[in-house]
Amino acid sequence: MGCRDRESCRQRHENWLKLQEKYTPIGAEELEVFLEKMQKKQAFLHLDEDHFGKRSLERAVSVKDVLTVVENGWVIERRKRRGYTSLLIMGYLKHSSSYRPLHVVCDIVTDTQWWVITVYDPRSKPWKWDENYEQRVCFCS
Numbered sequence: 683m684g685c686r687d688r689e690s691c692r693q694r695h696e697n698w699l700k701l702q703e704k705y706t707p708i709g710a711e712e713l714e715v716f717l718e719k720m721q722k723k724q725a726f727l728h729l730d731e732d733h734f735g736k737r738s739l740e741r742a743v744s745v746k747d748v749l750t751v752v753e754n755g756w757v758i759e760r761r762k763r764r765g766y767t768s769l770l771i772m773g774y775l776k777h778s779s780s781y782r783p784l785h786v787v788c789d790i791v792t793d794t795q796w797w798v799i800t801v802y803d804p805r806s807k808p809w810k811w812d813e814n815y816e817q818r819v820c821f822c823s
């Protein structure tokens with residue numbers, strides 16, 4: 683596994699950077715507003731138990747881990763995905779004496795109802811990310 687078209691992915695990375703420079707600040711604002719509402723119980727983060735529960739278990743990620751990343755992480759990508767605005771949130775989890783990165787993908791279904799779609803450790807597909815796991819550098823499917 684790895685990138686199958688470095689030149690094409692290099693160009694797509696350039697485009698991605700330009701787009702995300704524009705869109706991630708919007709996502710950061712959306713996340714901040716959402717978290718304020720969530721604290722006041724005016725907004726809710728949903729997890730699809732059937733889908734997420736099983737897969738997260740396989741990947742050894744708890745619901746608490748997901749919340750930690752959503753509450754303390756930062757938006758690294760904002761895009762339209764299946765008709766919804768979707769945010770990719772990056773954070774670190776403390777694991778004994780080290781930290782491990784985690785990516786959480788949330789769909790903004792409404793301002794007050796967000797759904798966690800998937801959660802993964804970006805080190806599982808390292809070629810897709812830059813060295814900080816913050817920039818998408820490979821777009822091969």
Ligand SMILES: [Zn+2]
Nearest residue numbers: 685691820822
């Ligand atoms: Zn690629």
